[in-house]
Amino acid sequence: MKRMKLLSLQILVMLVFLAIWHVVTTTSLFGDVKTMQFFFSTPSAVLTRTFKQLTSGDIYYHLGIIWSKVALGFTLVFFIVFFNVYQGVREVSPTILSNARMLGMNERQLFKHVYWPSALTWMFSSLHTSVGFALVGAVVGEYLGSSAGLGYKIHEAESVFDVTGVFAGMLILAIFVIAIDSLVTVVEKRLLVWRPGQSSTTAT
Amino acid sequence: MELQDRPQAHAGTGAVSSDDPAVALGGIDITFHLADGGRYQAVKGIDLKVHPGEFVSIVGPTSCGKSTLLNAAAGLLAPSAGTVGIFDKPLSGLNRRAGYLFQQDALMPWKTALENVKVALEPMGVPEREADQRAREWLGRVGLRTFVDRYPHMLSGGQRKRVSLAQMLIRNPEILLMDEPFGPLDAQTRQIMGNLLLDLWSRDRKALMFVTHDLEEAIALSDRVVVMSAGPAAGIVADYKVDLPRPRDIADIRLEKAFHEIHRDIWASLRVEVQKAYAIGEGRELVGGDAS
Numbered sequence: 246m247k248r249m250k251l252l253s254l255q256i257l258v259m260l261v262f263l264a265i266w267h268v269v270t271t272t273s274l275f276g277d278v279k280t281m282q283f284f285f286s287t288p289s290a291v292l293t294r295t296f297k298q299l300t301s302g303d304i305y306y307h308l309g310i311i312w313s314k315v316a317l318g319f320t321l322v323f324f325i326v327f328f329n330v331y332q333g334v335r336e337v338s339p340t341i342l343s344n345a346r347m348l349g350m351n352e353r354q355l356f357k358h359v360y361w362p363s364a365l366t367w368m369f370s371s372l373h374t375s376v377g378f379a380l381v382g383a384v385v386g387e388y389l390g391s392s393a394g395l396g397y398k399i400h401e402a403e404s405v406f407d408v409t410g411v412f413a414g415m416l417i418l419a420i421f422v423i424a425i426d427s428l429v430t431v432v433e434k435r436l437l438v439w440r441p442g443q444s445s446t447t448a449t
Numbered sequence: 450m451e452l453q454d455r456p457q458a459h460a461g462t463g464a465v466s467s468d469d470p471a472v473a474l475g476g477i478d479i480t481f482h483l484a485d486g487g488r489y490q491a492v493k494g495i496d497l498k499v500h501p502g503e504f505v506s507i508v509g510p511t512s513c514g515k516s517t518l519l520n521a522a523a524g525l526l527a528p529s530a531g532t533v534g535i536f537d538k539p540l541s542g543l544n545r546r547a548g549y550l551f552q553q554d555a556l557m558p559w560k561t562a563l564e565n566v567k568v569a570l571e572p573m574g575v576p577e578r579e580a581d582q583r584a585r586e587w588l589g590r591v592g593l594r595t596f597v598d599r600y601p602h603m604l605s606g607g608q609r610k611r612v613s614l615a616q617m618l619i620r621n622p623e624i625l626l627m628d629e630p631f632g633p634l635d636a637q638t639r640q641i642m643g644n645l646l647l648d649l650w651s652r653d654r655k656a657l658m659f660v661t662h663d664l665e666e667a668i669a670l671s672d673r674v675v676v677m678s679a680g681p682a683a684g685i686v687a688d689y690k691v692d693l694p695r696p697r698d699i700a701d702i703r704l705e706k707a708f709h710e711i712h713r714d715i716w717a718s719l720r721v722e723v724q725k726a727y728a729i730g731e732g733r734e735l736v737g738g739d740a741s
Contacts, residue, residue, distance in 0.1 A: 343525055344555035344613075346543060348620065349572035358568055362559040439559040441602035 263288045286409040294413040295420075307395050308421060317386050318379030325378070326371050333367030334360050366440070369433045376429055380422050395421075469537040470498040471624050471656030472522050477531035479517050491517045493682040495531070497675060501623070502654040506667035508719060509677030510726035515660040516552075516628050518677075522658060523549050523626050535624070548622035550613055550630040556601045562588060562612045563597040569616045587615040591645065607638040611645070618649060625650070625657040631666070639663075643670060643699040651696060664719060668711055669699040676719050679726035687718045 269275050270287045298304040337359055345359050387396025395418055402410025477495040480488050491514035499505045507515050520526040521533055524544040533540040535547075556565045566584040575583070588597055591611040601609055610630060617625070631639040647670060650657060661667050667674050668691055676687040691711055693702060702708055 338553075338555075340551050340553045340555045341557060344549065344551055345557070347523060347525070347547070347549040348569045348616070349545060351572065354571060358557060358560070358571075362557070366559075437559075439561075439600045439602075441600075 282408075283406070284408065286412050290409045291412040291416060294409050295416045298413060298417060299420075304395075304398070304417060307393055307398050308417075318382035321382040322375035322378045325375050326368060329367040329371035330364045333364035336367075337363045365436060369429070369437060372429050372433075373426060376425050377422050380418070380425065384418055470534070471501045471503075471536060472497070472499040472658065473532075473534035473537070474498075474518070474522065475532040475534065477518070477521055477528045477533070479514065479521060479526065480529040490682045491680060492677075492684070494684055497685060499624075499656045499658055501656050503673065504650065504657045504659065504671040505673045505675060506659045506661055506671040507675045507677060508661060508664050508667045508715075509683065510679045510719075510723045511662060513677045513680040513683040513722070513726065515662075515677060519549075519626050519628050519658060519660050522624075523547055525549075544624070546622060547624040547626050548617035548620060550610075550617050550625070550627040552629040552632050554601065554609055554613075556609055556612055556616070558601050561598050561600055562593060562604065562608075565601070565612055566615045566619055569620050573620065583619060584615070587619045588612070590649070591615045606634050607642060610634065610642060614646070614649070623655055625655050627657070627659045629661055630659075632661075639666065640700050646670070647695075647697060647699065664712065664715060665703060666699070668693075668708060668715065669697065669702050674711075674715055676715060676722065679722045679729060686722060687715070689715050 266285065266288045270281045270285050271278065275281065342355070342359060345355055350358065384394070384396040384399070387394035388400050389396075391397050395414060399411055399414035399418075402408075402414060474495050474497045477492060478490065479492045480490045483489055495518060497505075497518075507518065509515050517526065521528045522540075522544065524533070524540050524542055524547075535544055556562075557568070560568065563581070563584055566587055567580045570580040570583065585594075585597060588594060591614055593608060593611055593615070596604060596608060599608075601612070604612065613630075631642050634642060643666060657671075659667070659671060664674075671691055674689045674691060675685055676689070677683050678686045689711065693705070693707055693711075
Protein backbone atom coordinates (compact mmCIF):
# COMPACT_ATOMS: atom_id res chain seq x y z
CA MET A 246 0.00 0.00 0.00
CA LYS A 247 2.73 2.39 1.05
CA ARG A 248 4.80 1.43 -1.97
CA MET A 249 1.92 2.16 -4.30
CA LYS A 250 1.49 5.58 -2.74
CA LEU A 251 5.17 6.34 -3.12
CA LEU A 252 5.21 5.18 -6.72
CA SER A 253 2.18 7.25 -7.65
CA LEU A 254 3.79 10.30 -6.03
CA GLN A 255 6.92 9.74 -8.08
CA ILE A 256 4.87 9.48 -11.24
CA LEU A 257 2.98 12.61 -10.25
CA VAL A 258 6.22 14.57 -9.91
CA MET A 259 7.24 13.42 -13.38
CA LEU A 260 3.87 14.35 -14.87
CA VAL A 261 3.94 17.80 -13.27
CA PHE A 262 7.43 18.34 -14.66
CA LEU A 263 6.37 17.26 -18.15
CA ALA A 264 3.23 19.42 -17.95
CA ILE A 265 5.23 22.51 -17.02
CA TRP A 266 7.69 21.79 -19.79
CA HIS A 267 4.83 21.36 -22.21
CA VAL A 268 3.06 24.57 -21.17
CA VAL A 269 6.29 26.59 -21.30
CA THR A 270 7.18 25.45 -24.79
CA THR A 271 3.80 25.32 -26.52
CA THR A 272 2.07 28.44 -25.22
CA SER A 273 3.23 32.02 -25.41
CA LEU A 274 2.87 32.58 -21.64
CA PHE A 275 6.63 32.76 -21.08
CA GLY A 276 7.74 34.07 -24.41
CA ASP A 277 7.77 33.37 -28.07
CA VAL A 278 6.84 29.76 -28.82
CA LYS A 279 9.47 29.36 -31.54
CA THR A 280 12.28 30.64 -29.31
CA MET A 281 11.14 28.43 -26.45
CA GLN A 282 11.06 25.38 -28.68
CA PHE A 283 14.45 26.25 -30.08
CA PHE A 284 15.97 26.19 -26.58
CA PHE A 285 13.88 23.58 -24.83
CA SER A 286 12.18 21.49 -27.52
CA THR A 287 8.88 19.95 -26.36
CA PRO A 288 8.31 16.86 -24.26
CA SER A 289 6.21 15.18 -26.93
CA ALA A 290 8.88 15.74 -29.58
CA VAL A 291 11.62 14.39 -27.27
CA LEU A 292 9.56 11.33 -26.37
CA THR A 293 8.68 10.65 -29.99
CA ARG A 294 12.31 10.99 -31.03
CA THR A 295 13.46 8.75 -28.18
CA PHE A 296 10.92 6.13 -29.09
CA LYS A 297 11.88 6.34 -32.75
CA GLN A 298 15.55 5.99 -31.96
CA LEU A 299 14.98 3.09 -29.61
CA THR A 300 12.88 1.26 -32.19
CA SER A 301 15.22 1.88 -35.09
CA GLY A 302 18.38 -0.21 -34.83
CA ASP A 303 20.84 2.61 -35.25
CA ILE A 304 21.00 3.70 -31.62
CA TYR A 305 22.05 0.23 -30.46
CA TYR A 306 25.09 0.50 -32.64
CA HIS A 307 25.97 3.70 -30.87
CA LEU A 308 25.18 2.24 -27.44
CA GLY A 309 27.29 -0.78 -28.31
CA ILE A 310 30.17 1.52 -29.16
CA ILE A 311 30.02 2.67 -25.55
CA TRP A 312 31.56 -0.56 -24.31
CA SER A 313 34.87 0.32 -25.82
CA LYS A 314 34.82 3.46 -23.76
CA VAL A 315 33.56 1.75 -20.65
CA ALA A 316 37.18 0.69 -20.36
CA LEU A 317 37.96 4.38 -20.04
CA GLY A 318 35.07 4.75 -17.62
CA PHE A 319 36.41 1.95 -15.50
CA THR A 320 39.75 3.61 -15.13
CA LEU A 321 37.75 6.48 -13.65
CA VAL A 322 35.96 4.27 -11.12
CA PHE A 323 38.56 1.57 -10.61
CA PHE A 324 39.95 3.13 -7.50
CA ILE A 325 36.54 3.66 -5.94
CA VAL A 326 35.76 -0.04 -6.28
CA PHE A 327 39.28 -1.08 -5.42
CA PHE A 328 39.39 0.83 -2.16
CA ASN A 329 35.95 -0.42 -1.22
CA VAL A 330 37.01 -4.01 -1.70
CA TYR A 331 40.21 -3.33 0.18
CA GLN A 332 38.16 -1.82 2.98
CA GLY A 333 35.90 -4.88 2.90
CA VAL A 334 38.83 -7.19 3.43
CA ARG A 335 40.24 -5.05 6.21
CA GLU A 336 36.96 -4.59 8.01
CA VAL A 337 36.22 -8.27 8.48
CA SER A 338 35.20 -8.64 12.08
CA PRO A 339 38.23 -9.91 14.03
CA THR A 340 35.95 -12.21 16.00
CA ILE A 341 34.65 -13.90 12.86
CA LEU A 342 38.21 -14.25 11.63
CA SER A 343 39.49 -15.70 14.90
CA ASN A 344 36.54 -18.04 15.03
CA ALA A 345 37.19 -19.26 11.49
CA ARG A 346 40.85 -19.79 12.37
CA MET A 347 39.90 -21.74 15.48
CA LEU A 348 37.71 -23.93 13.29
CA GLY A 349 40.92 -24.89 11.55
CA MET A 350 40.48 -23.06 8.25
CA ASN A 351 43.52 -22.57 6.07
CA GLU A 352 44.17 -19.46 3.99
CA ARG A 353 42.20 -20.72 1.03
CA GLN A 354 39.17 -21.57 3.14
CA LEU A 355 39.42 -18.24 4.95
CA PHE A 356 39.33 -16.48 1.60
CA LYS A 357 36.36 -18.51 0.40
CA HIS A 358 34.27 -18.30 3.55
CA VAL A 359 35.30 -15.02 5.15
CA TYR A 360 37.24 -12.53 3.02
CA TRP A 361 35.43 -12.96 -0.28
CA PRO A 362 31.84 -12.66 1.04
CA SER A 363 32.85 -9.64 3.07
CA ALA A 364 34.56 -7.94 0.16
CA LEU A 365 31.55 -8.66 -2.04
CA THR A 366 29.27 -6.59 0.18
CA TRP A 367 31.52 -3.60 -0.10
CA MET A 368 32.04 -4.08 -3.80
CA PHE A 369 28.33 -3.93 -4.54
CA SER A 370 27.82 -0.87 -2.39
CA SER A 371 30.36 0.95 -4.56
CA LEU A 372 29.28 -0.65 -7.82
CA HIS A 373 26.01 1.31 -7.92
CA THR A 374 27.75 4.65 -8.01
CA SER A 375 30.60 3.32 -10.09
CA VAL A 376 28.51 1.94 -12.94
CA GLY A 377 26.76 5.28 -13.36
CA PHE A 378 30.08 7.07 -13.27
CA ALA A 379 31.66 4.72 -15.77
CA LEU A 380 28.86 5.17 -18.30
CA VAL A 381 28.75 8.93 -17.92
CA GLY A 382 32.54 8.97 -18.24
CA ALA A 383 32.27 6.99 -21.44
CA VAL A 384 29.65 9.32 -22.90
CA VAL A 385 31.70 12.37 -22.00
CA GLY A 386 34.64 10.75 -23.73
CA GLU A 387 32.55 10.26 -26.87
CA TYR A 388 31.24 13.77 -26.65
CA LEU A 389 34.74 15.19 -26.64
CA GLY A 390 35.98 13.32 -29.64
CA SER A 391 34.80 10.26 -31.48
CA SER A 392 33.04 9.20 -34.64
CA ALA A 393 30.33 7.06 -33.10
CA GLY A 394 28.54 6.47 -29.84
CA LEU A 395 25.84 8.10 -27.80
CA GLY A 396 28.02 11.05 -26.82
CA TYR A 397 28.79 11.56 -30.48
CA LYS A 398 25.06 11.48 -31.31
CA ILE A 399 24.36 14.13 -28.67
CA HIS A 400 27.23 16.26 -29.91
CA GLU A 401 26.07 15.89 -33.48
CA ALA A 402 22.52 16.96 -32.64
CA GLU A 403 23.88 19.90 -30.68
CA SER A 404 26.00 21.13 -33.56
CA VAL A 405 22.97 21.39 -35.84
CA PHE A 406 20.86 23.10 -33.13
CA ASP A 407 18.69 20.00 -32.84
CA VAL A 408 17.62 20.42 -29.19
CA THR A 409 15.14 17.56 -29.48
CA GLY A 410 17.98 15.28 -30.47
CA VAL A 411 20.09 16.40 -27.49
CA PHE A 412 17.29 15.78 -25.01
CA ALA A 413 16.44 12.46 -26.63
CA GLY A 414 20.09 11.42 -26.31
CA MET A 415 20.14 12.37 -22.65
CA LEU A 416 16.93 10.48 -22.03
CA ILE A 417 18.31 7.38 -23.70
CA LEU A 418 21.43 7.66 -21.58
CA ALA A 419 19.28 7.86 -18.44
CA ILE A 420 17.24 4.83 -19.49
CA PHE A 421 20.42 2.93 -20.23
CA VAL A 422 22.00 3.75 -16.84
CA ILE A 423 18.82 2.80 -14.98
CA ALA A 424 18.68 -0.50 -16.86
CA ILE A 425 22.30 -1.32 -16.00
CA ASP A 426 21.79 -0.25 -12.40
CA SER A 427 18.77 -2.49 -11.96
CA LEU A 428 20.83 -5.32 -13.40
CA VAL A 429 23.40 -4.67 -10.66
CA THR A 430 20.58 -4.62 -8.11
CA VAL A 431 19.26 -7.97 -9.32
CA VAL A 432 22.70 -9.58 -9.08
CA GLU A 433 23.24 -7.96 -5.71
CA LYS A 434 19.95 -9.28 -4.36
CA ARG A 435 20.87 -12.77 -5.48
CA LEU A 436 24.33 -12.68 -3.95
CA LEU A 437 23.57 -10.81 -0.75
CA VAL A 438 20.40 -12.54 0.44
CA TRP A 439 21.89 -12.84 3.89
CA ARG A 440 21.89 -9.14 4.56
CA PRO A 441 19.38 -7.94 7.11
CA GLY A 442 16.73 -6.01 5.22
CA GLN A 443 13.57 -4.46 6.51
CA SER A 444 11.68 -7.07 8.42
CA SER A 445 8.38 -7.73 6.78
CA THR A 446 5.27 -9.15 8.29
CA THR A 447 2.44 -10.90 6.60
CA ALA A 448 -1.16 -10.02 7.13
CA THR A 449 -3.36 -12.90 8.16
CA MET B 450 48.82 -8.31 46.05
CA GLU B 451 52.41 -9.51 45.70
CA LEU B 452 51.81 -12.21 48.29
CA GLN B 453 48.62 -13.32 46.66
CA ASP B 454 50.23 -13.42 43.30
CA ARG B 455 51.67 -16.87 43.93
CA PRO B 456 49.01 -19.18 42.72
CA GLN B 457 48.18 -22.15 44.85
CA ALA B 458 49.30 -25.35 43.30
CA HIS B 459 46.33 -27.46 42.58
CA ALA B 460 46.52 -31.19 42.24
CA GLY B 461 43.51 -31.41 39.98
CA THR B 462 40.39 -33.27 40.86
CA GLY B 463 40.45 -36.80 42.13
CA ALA B 464 40.51 -39.58 39.61
CA VAL B 465 41.63 -37.64 36.57
CA SER B 466 44.68 -36.09 38.21
CA SER B 467 46.98 -38.85 36.98
CA ASP B 468 46.32 -37.93 33.33
CA ASP B 469 48.35 -35.34 31.50
CA PRO B 470 46.69 -32.01 31.98
CA ALA B 471 44.74 -30.93 28.93
CA VAL B 472 45.94 -27.37 29.42
CA ALA B 473 48.97 -26.51 31.51
CA LEU B 474 49.87 -22.85 31.80
CA GLY B 475 53.26 -22.37 33.41
CA GLY B 476 54.46 -18.96 34.56
CA ILE B 477 52.52 -17.06 31.93
CA ASP B 478 53.27 -13.35 31.53
CA ILE B 479 51.42 -11.38 28.89
CA THR B 480 52.46 -7.83 28.11
CA PHE B 481 50.86 -5.70 25.42
CA HIS B 482 52.56 -2.96 23.51
CA LEU B 483 50.26 -0.01 23.47
CA ALA B 484 49.80 2.30 20.52
CA ASP B 485 51.38 5.20 22.40
CA GLY B 486 54.58 3.22 22.93
CA GLY B 487 53.80 2.20 26.49
CA ARG B 488 53.37 -1.28 27.82
CA TYR B 489 50.55 -2.90 29.65
CA GLN B 490 51.14 -6.09 31.53
CA ALA B 491 47.83 -7.89 31.59
CA VAL B 492 48.71 -11.05 33.50
CA LYS B 493 51.79 -12.14 35.41
CA GLY B 494 53.06 -15.46 36.62
CA ILE B 495 49.98 -17.53 35.94
CA ASP B 496 50.19 -21.24 36.71
CA LEU B 497 47.07 -23.18 35.94
CA LYS B 498 46.35 -26.76 35.04
CA VAL B 499 43.09 -28.01 33.60
CA HIS B 500 42.67 -31.75 33.45
CA PRO B 501 40.61 -33.76 31.02
CA GLY B 502 37.02 -33.97 32.18
CA GLU B 503 37.33 -30.92 34.35
CA PHE B 504 35.06 -27.87 34.16
CA VAL B 505 37.10 -24.90 35.35
CA SER B 506 35.69 -21.41 35.61
CA ILE B 507 37.86 -18.35 35.76
CA VAL B 508 36.33 -15.36 37.52
CA GLY B 509 37.77 -11.97 38.23
CA PRO B 510 37.04 -8.27 38.10
CA THR B 511 36.44 -6.63 34.73
CA SER B 512 39.41 -6.50 32.38
CA CYS B 513 41.67 -8.47 34.70
CA GLY B 514 43.02 -10.53 31.84
CA LYS B 515 40.68 -13.52 31.98
CA SER B 516 40.05 -13.47 28.26
CA THR B 517 43.71 -12.79 27.57
CA LEU B 518 44.57 -15.94 29.45
CA LEU B 519 42.03 -17.91 27.46
CA ASN B 520 43.42 -16.56 24.20
CA ALA B 521 46.86 -17.76 25.29
CA ALA B 522 45.45 -21.25 25.82
CA ALA B 523 43.80 -21.06 22.39
CA GLY B 524 47.03 -19.99 20.74
CA LEU B 525 45.42 -16.78 19.47
CA LEU B 526 47.95 -14.89 21.57
CA ALA B 527 51.55 -15.81 22.26
CA PRO B 528 52.51 -15.24 25.90
CA SER B 529 55.43 -12.88 26.56
CA ALA B 530 56.90 -15.41 28.94
CA GLY B 531 56.01 -18.86 30.23
CA THR B 532 54.80 -22.01 28.59
CA VAL B 533 51.49 -23.30 27.33
CA GLY B 534 51.31 -27.07 27.36
CA ILE B 535 48.51 -28.95 25.63
CA PHE B 536 48.39 -32.59 26.68
CA ASP B 537 52.03 -32.29 27.68
CA LYS B 538 53.15 -30.85 24.38
CA PRO B 539 54.25 -27.23 24.09
CA LEU B 540 51.79 -25.19 22.05
CA SER B 541 53.03 -23.34 19.01
CA GLY B 542 50.60 -21.50 16.78
CA LEU B 543 46.90 -22.15 17.07
CA ASN B 544 45.62 -24.78 19.43
CA ARG B 545 44.23 -27.36 17.00
CA ARG B 546 42.78 -29.52 19.75
CA ALA B 547 40.61 -26.78 21.19
CA GLY B 548 37.27 -25.26 20.32
CA TYR B 549 36.58 -21.66 21.22
CA LEU B 550 33.25 -20.02 22.01
CA PHE B 551 33.44 -16.26 21.73
CA GLN B 552 31.59 -13.65 23.69
CA GLN B 553 30.65 -11.66 20.60
CA ASP B 554 28.85 -13.00 17.58
CA ALA B 555 31.32 -15.04 15.63
CA LEU B 556 28.99 -16.61 13.09
CA MET B 557 29.48 -15.76 9.47
CA PRO B 558 26.48 -13.53 8.68
CA TRP B 559 26.49 -14.63 5.03
CA LYS B 560 25.85 -18.24 5.93
CA THR B 561 22.70 -19.88 7.23
CA ALA B 562 22.74 -21.69 10.56
CA LEU B 563 23.24 -24.97 8.74
CA GLU B 564 26.06 -23.65 6.58
CA ASN B 565 27.75 -22.12 9.60
CA VAL B 566 27.81 -25.44 11.40
CA LYS B 567 28.69 -27.40 8.28
CA VAL B 568 31.64 -25.20 7.44
CA ALA B 569 33.32 -26.29 10.67
CA LEU B 570 33.74 -29.75 9.18
CA GLU B 571 35.29 -28.55 5.94
CA PRO B 572 38.84 -28.17 7.31
CA MET B 573 38.58 -31.76 8.51
CA GLY B 574 37.77 -32.97 5.01
CA VAL B 575 34.37 -34.43 5.82
CA PRO B 576 32.41 -35.13 2.64
CA GLU B 577 29.56 -32.74 1.85
CA ARG B 578 26.67 -35.14 2.45
CA GLU B 579 27.97 -36.46 5.71
CA ALA B 580 28.75 -32.92 6.87
CA ASP B 581 25.21 -31.87 6.02
CA GLN B 582 23.72 -34.72 7.99
CA ARG B 583 25.95 -34.22 11.00
CA ALA B 584 25.29 -30.47 11.03
CA ARG B 585 21.54 -31.07 11.03
CA GLU B 586 21.97 -33.54 13.84
CA TRP B 587 23.89 -31.03 15.92
CA LEU B 588 21.44 -28.24 15.26
CA GLY B 589 18.74 -30.58 16.45
CA ARG B 590 20.74 -31.30 19.57
CA VAL B 591 20.90 -27.60 20.43
CA GLY B 592 17.19 -27.24 19.74
CA LEU B 593 17.28 -25.48 16.39
CA ARG B 594 15.91 -28.20 14.14
CA THR B 595 13.45 -25.88 12.48
CA PHE B 596 15.86 -22.96 12.13
CA VAL B 597 18.50 -24.52 9.89
CA ASP B 598 17.88 -22.19 6.96
CA ARG B 599 17.84 -18.95 8.90
CA TYR B 600 20.58 -16.40 8.55
CA PRO B 601 22.17 -15.18 11.79
CA HIS B 602 20.37 -11.84 11.69
CA MET B 603 17.06 -13.70 11.70
CA LEU B 604 17.95 -15.53 14.92
CA SER B 605 17.79 -14.24 18.48
CA GLY B 606 20.95 -13.82 20.57
CA GLY B 607 20.36 -17.09 22.38
CA GLN B 608 19.74 -18.95 19.13
CA ARG B 609 22.93 -17.58 17.64
CA LYS B 610 24.82 -18.83 20.68
CA ARG B 611 23.28 -22.25 20.14
CA VAL B 612 24.50 -22.26 16.56
CA SER B 613 27.98 -21.25 17.76
CA LEU B 614 27.88 -24.03 20.32
CA ALA B 615 26.97 -26.58 17.64
CA GLN B 616 29.65 -25.15 15.35
CA MET B 617 32.26 -25.64 18.05
CA LEU B 618 31.16 -29.05 19.30
CA ILE B 619 30.65 -30.69 15.92
CA ARG B 620 34.42 -30.82 15.49
CA ASN B 621 34.63 -32.77 18.72
CA PRO B 622 37.54 -30.79 20.21
CA GLU B 623 39.31 -32.20 23.25
CA ILE B 624 39.48 -28.86 24.99
CA LEU B 625 36.66 -26.35 25.17
CA LEU B 626 37.43 -22.69 25.75
CA MET B 627 34.61 -20.28 26.44
CA ASP B 628 34.99 -16.55 26.84
CA GLU B 629 31.93 -15.20 28.68
CA PRO B 630 29.79 -16.93 26.09
CA PHE B 631 26.51 -16.05 27.76
CA GLY B 632 27.51 -12.52 28.68
CA PRO B 633 25.31 -10.73 26.16
CA LEU B 634 22.22 -12.83 26.90
CA ASP B 635 19.35 -12.03 29.22
CA ALA B 636 18.99 -13.79 32.57
CA GLN B 637 16.45 -16.44 31.56
CA THR B 638 18.28 -17.32 28.37
CA ARG B 639 21.52 -17.63 30.32
CA GLN B 640 19.95 -20.20 32.58
CA ILE B 641 18.61 -22.21 29.69
CA MET B 642 21.93 -22.00 27.88
CA GLY B 643 23.78 -22.99 31.05
CA ASN B 644 21.69 -26.12 31.39
CA LEU B 645 22.12 -26.91 27.71
CA LEU B 646 25.87 -26.53 28.07
CA LEU B 647 25.97 -28.81 31.11
CA ASP B 648 23.85 -31.36 29.30
CA LEU B 649 26.11 -31.39 26.23
CA TRP B 650 29.30 -31.31 28.26
CA SER B 651 28.32 -34.14 30.59
CA ARG B 652 27.94 -36.57 27.68
CA ASP B 653 31.66 -36.81 27.10
CA ARG B 654 33.25 -34.49 29.68
CA LYS B 655 35.94 -32.58 27.89
CA ALA B 656 38.36 -30.26 29.61
CA LEU B 657 36.55 -26.93 29.76
CA MET B 658 37.85 -23.46 30.60
CA PHE B 659 34.99 -21.07 31.16
CA VAL B 660 35.65 -17.37 31.64
CA THR B 661 32.90 -15.38 33.29
CA HIS B 662 32.38 -12.39 35.53
CA ASP B 663 29.28 -13.97 37.03
CA LEU B 664 30.28 -15.87 40.15
CA GLU B 665 26.95 -17.63 40.54
CA GLU B 666 27.13 -18.93 37.00
CA ALA B 667 30.70 -20.09 37.62
CA ILE B 668 29.79 -22.04 40.74
CA ALA B 669 26.64 -23.53 39.28
CA LEU B 670 28.47 -24.86 36.24
CA SER B 671 31.95 -25.88 37.26
CA ASP B 672 34.11 -28.24 39.24
CA ARG B 673 36.68 -25.61 40.07
CA VAL B 674 36.54 -21.84 40.32
CA VAL B 675 39.75 -19.89 39.84
CA VAL B 676 39.76 -16.32 41.09
CA MET B 677 42.01 -13.80 39.41
CA SER B 678 43.25 -10.57 40.95
CA ALA B 679 42.58 -7.11 39.62
CA GLY B 680 44.76 -6.04 36.71
CA PRO B 681 47.35 -4.93 35.73
CA ALA B 682 49.71 -7.84 36.21
CA ALA B 683 46.83 -9.99 37.36
CA GLY B 684 47.55 -13.31 38.97
CA ILE B 685 45.55 -16.14 40.45
CA VAL B 686 44.55 -15.42 44.03
CA ALA B 687 42.52 -18.46 44.84
CA ASP B 688 41.42 -21.79 43.49
CA TYR B 689 38.26 -23.33 44.88
CA LYS B 690 36.83 -26.76 44.38
CA VAL B 691 33.08 -26.96 43.90
CA ASP B 692 31.82 -30.20 45.37
CA LEU B 693 28.22 -29.99 44.31
CA PRO B 694 26.66 -33.17 42.94
CA ARG B 695 26.02 -33.64 39.22
CA PRO B 696 23.82 -33.65 37.24
CA ARG B 697 22.87 -30.14 38.21
CA ASP B 698 20.08 -27.82 37.29
CA ILE B 699 21.62 -24.40 37.47
CA ALA B 700 18.39 -22.74 38.51
CA ASP B 701 17.75 -25.15 41.38
CA ILE B 702 21.31 -25.46 42.56
CA ARG B 703 21.40 -21.79 43.49
CA LEU B 704 18.87 -22.46 46.23
CA GLU B 705 20.96 -25.09 48.01
CA LYS B 706 22.81 -24.43 51.21
CA ALA B 707 26.12 -25.84 49.98
CA PHE B 708 25.98 -23.43 47.06
CA HIS B 709 25.64 -20.48 49.39
CA GLU B 710 28.58 -21.58 51.49
CA ILE B 711 30.83 -21.89 48.48
CA HIS B 712 29.55 -18.62 47.14
CA ARG B 713 30.31 -16.87 50.43
CA ASP B 714 33.87 -18.23 50.52
CA ILE B 715 34.73 -17.32 46.94
CA TRP B 716 33.03 -13.95 47.10
CA ALA B 717 35.17 -13.10 50.13
CA SER B 718 38.31 -13.27 48.00
CA LEU B 719 36.76 -11.98 44.79
CA ARG B 720 35.29 -8.96 46.52
CA VAL B 721 38.70 -7.64 47.52
CA GLU B 722 39.82 -7.79 43.90
CA VAL B 723 36.69 -6.20 42.57
CA GLN B 724 37.12 -3.29 44.95
CA LYS B 725 40.76 -2.99 43.99
CA ALA B 726 39.81 -2.90 40.34
CA TYR B 727 37.38 -0.07 40.98
CA ALA B 728 39.94 1.83 43.04
CA ILE B 729 42.54 1.60 40.30
CA GLY B 730 39.85 2.64 37.88
CA GLU B 731 40.68 4.81 34.95
CA GLY B 732 44.43 5.17 35.55
CA ARG B 733 44.99 1.46 35.10
CA GLU B 734 46.86 1.57 31.83
CA LEU B 735 49.46 3.96 33.19
CA VAL B 736 50.03 2.01 36.38
CA GLY B 737 50.88 -1.11 34.43
CA GLY B 738 53.74 0.48 32.52
CA ASP B 739 56.58 -0.68 34.75
CA ALA B 740 56.42 -4.43 34.73
CA SER B 741 58.24 -7.27 32.96
